Amino acid sequence: MAENLNQPFEESAMNKEEKRKLNREQRIQVIAFAFMIGITILAFLAVGAEGIPTIFTTPFILLLALVQLIIQLYYFMHLKDKDHGWPSSFMISGLVLAAPMIVALIMLLGVVKY
């Protein structure tokens, strides 16, 4: 095993069923990407358009960013897959730590605007 680690392969060991599954997954990724582009455009429009009140825009674009976070983590970084238990727990702990850090820093720096 160890001696042929640097050996390229003539062909893929995947059978037809596995290949079909992979192709379908790839199609889902492209659709997820199109969806991401869509919500990005929506976020820019919400800010760029005249007459939309700030009180609506800010929570709205933050919500869209959250949706993007979930798509990137679960589809592009494959956290939804079966063998991703540990990566998921690492990333979730990171996010759980990150949220109070942001809030604490904003409050420490004395912002009363929020």
Next chain:
Amino acid sequence: MADSVDVKKGLPANPEKATLEGKNKFLGMFVFLAGETTMFATFFGTYLGLRSGTASGPEPADLFQLPLVFIMTMILLTSSLTSVLATYAMKKNQFGKLKLWMWVTFLLGVTFLSLEIYEFVEYYEHGLGYTSSAFASSFYTLVGLHGAHVLFGLGWILLLLLRNRSRGITLYNAPKFYAFALYWHFIDLVWVFIFTVVYLMGIGG
């Protein structure tokens, strides 16, 4: 684990996790990214706390240009897709396609970074130096940290592509390409929050 893979039939379906070393690289990458998440959180928190401290210098709404940020966002989001397509090519043992998509990712990254440098030069000419105000330093530090990550990623993929240009996909380099793709998605993810929190909220929030 390593000896349980039958390599006689061809490239295993998940070459990035077929060896123990690959599995470790994969897991280690996520430990690193979780740490990066908390690091970026501190920079975001600092920026949000300081962004109204403009010290009568330029304000976010005076500087930020929606079209430029939009173009940069589209470029970086697309590069995330191309790196995903590269990992699919890798799983199918299509080395040419893997290289092609990785080079596209690289070029998109270079374009993004050039636009960011252009943007910083522009802001500097509008009177936003690093020490102009609390807003200026926290902005340059946060966005500059992201830019530094992009630069690091570009160096990473360039080295991988040059080093493996004629090797083909092996069980040794597949985890490396996969780790880069994960890193690149993370960079993209951070940018999603930068364009939302820094630029969009700076203009309209």
